[in-house]
Amino acid sequence: LAKASREFLGALIGYDQAKASAKNFSQGNYLLGGLQIIQAIGEVATLPLGFGVGLGKSSLGLRAGGMSESQLAAVRATYAEVKLEGSSAAVAGVEFATVNGNKVYPQTYGRLYHGTNNATLGLPSSMSTNEVAQQIYANGLPARGTNIDLIEHALNNAPDRAFRGTTAVPLSQEKNAGAAYWADDGGLVIEMKGVRGYDVNAALDGRVMQNGRYGGNPKFGEQEIAVPGAISPEMITRIGDHEIQPVGMTWREWYATAPKAPHPTLGELLDMRGLHLKNEQIGKAEFDAVLDGSTLRACTFSRTVFVHASAADCDFTGSRFIVAQMSPIYAPEAIFKDCVFESCFLMGIGPRNYSKGAFSDLKRCDFSGVHANKTSFNRCDFRGAKLSRARFTHCEFFEADLRGVDLKGVQFDGCEFGNAQIDDTPDARAVVLGGENLEFDSIQWAIPHPHSYDLRNKETPR
Structure with missing residues (x-):
């Protein structure tokens, strides 16, 4: 295994399985099953964050505040009269938000993380983190403005926006997203x-006008869950700040020294080439790294993150992807044979002229025998891919490029093809225009190109 692959094994396969693999690794060099919590605000506690990362003999901890109900009651009684700035403002965005004037509705999340600081809360810089934490435990977080437009919120254009940003994990392993990154x-x-x-x-997705065309979130990489500004004290479970152990280093310091590999659009990312897993159950680990040539066969990836991952020539044969976030992914010539995709996101981040790497790269991939349900393949480049025996139900192919793909025998049922590019052949029309598919009127039927889309290591024509 590559060095970074070894260091991340604990995060990828979980605590129990990593312990079983201890004979291959130095057990003392890993934080497994979650970050170690030290010097707690309120009490010493363990905060199971759902992922861990190898840091050699150094580690980053969080100081977390976990309290009993009686302790919280005492704190709230003490600080009940101390109000955070804006706490009396009207709460907006609880029932719905708007996108281009249309209502969108929220869902309830089991656990989220929000990064903040004294200035954002309107508190003096002289207040200690302990004092700020006590006030938040007592009063919650204050409401913000009344603007519930999610586009203006994402673009940070509205000073009266109603929402505050949260993320599903405290910090991405790429170290460029997450609550801890924004808290700093x-x-x-x-x-x-x-x-x-x-x-x-x-x-x-598909609702933001960019360069004369509709695209997605211009700040897609932030992986944000927007929540109404007002958060009641009962919803706050723990509060933490960064703590560096005497022999440790920060996440950013560790990442700066970790091995990197060339990336097709981002210059370089963490080097995880040579990773080999089979029959593993992978949860909320993050594979935002260079995985080229790795083998991850017959694995189950549940809510796993592959955002910006480079997975060229990877072998995922027989794996299952459940609510996996893979948008965008760069995986030319990868093997997804007999894989299952359930409610996943593989879509590109914008039209081709939006930015380099705007489309997810699935050129010449093997999707033979794939079964995909309720999965977004919007703005995916499938040119030269193999889709024999594949079945797609209620999937989206908005602006996808399917030129050079033999669609004979492929099943599409209830799929959407708005502005997709498809070779104009009898087989393609037979499978796309049937099966109760949608938006096929706007398909861009292309003349089949004489160039072979199966040539390796050569860019296919646009």
């Missing part, structure tokens, strides 16, 4: 439960 040194990370919110990427 000296800030606070607030863990919340049972909060209603809006997946900004999903809500804005």
Whole structure:
């Protein structure tokens, strides 16, 4: 295994399985099953964050505030008269938000994380993190403005926006997203439960006008869940700030020294080439790294994140992807044979001229025998891919490029093809125009190109 692959194994396959693999690794070099919590605000506690990361003999902890109900009651009684700025403002965005004037509705999240600091809360910089935490435990987080437009919120254009940003994990392994990233040194990370919110990427997909065409969230990489500003004290479970152990290093310091590999659009990312897994159950780990040439066969990826992953020539044969976030992914010539995709996101982030790598790259991939349900393949480049025996139900192919793909025998049922590019052949028309598919009137039927889309290592024509 590559060095980074070894260090991330604990995060990918979970605590129990990693312990079973301890003979291959130095057990003392890993934080498994979650970050270690030290020097708690309120009490010493363990905060199971759902992922871990190898840091050699160094580690980053969070100082977390976990209290009993009696302790919380005492704190709230003490600080009940101390109000955070804006706490009396009207709460907006609880029932619905708007996108281009249309209503979108929230869902309830079991656990979210919000990064903040004294300045954002309107509190003096002289207040300690402990004092700020006590006030938040007592009063919750204050309401904000009344603007419930999610596009203006994402673009940070509205000073009166109603929402505050949260993420599903405290910090991405790429270290460029998450509540801890936005809180930064000296800030606070607030863990919340049972909060209603809006997946900004999903809500804005195909609804934001960019360069004369509709695209998605212009800040897709933030992975934000927008929640109404007012958060009641009962929804706040823990509060933490960054803590560096004497022999440790920060996430950013570790990432700066970790091995990197060339990436097709981002210059370079964490080097996880040579990773080999089979029959593993993978949860909310993050594979936003260079995985080229890896083998991950017969695995189950449940809510796993592959955002911006480079997975060229990877072998995922027989794997299951359940609510996996893979938008965008760069996986030319990868093997997805007999895989299952259930409610996944593989879509590109914008039209081709939006930015380099705007389309997800699935050129010349093997999707033979794939079964995909309720999965977004919007703005995916499938040119030269193999789809024999594949079945797609209620999937989206908005602006997808399916030129050079033999669609004979492929099943599409209830799928959407708005502005997709497809070779104009009798077989393609037979499978696309049937099966109760939608938006096929706007398909861009292309003249089959004499160039072979199966040539390796060569860019196919646009």
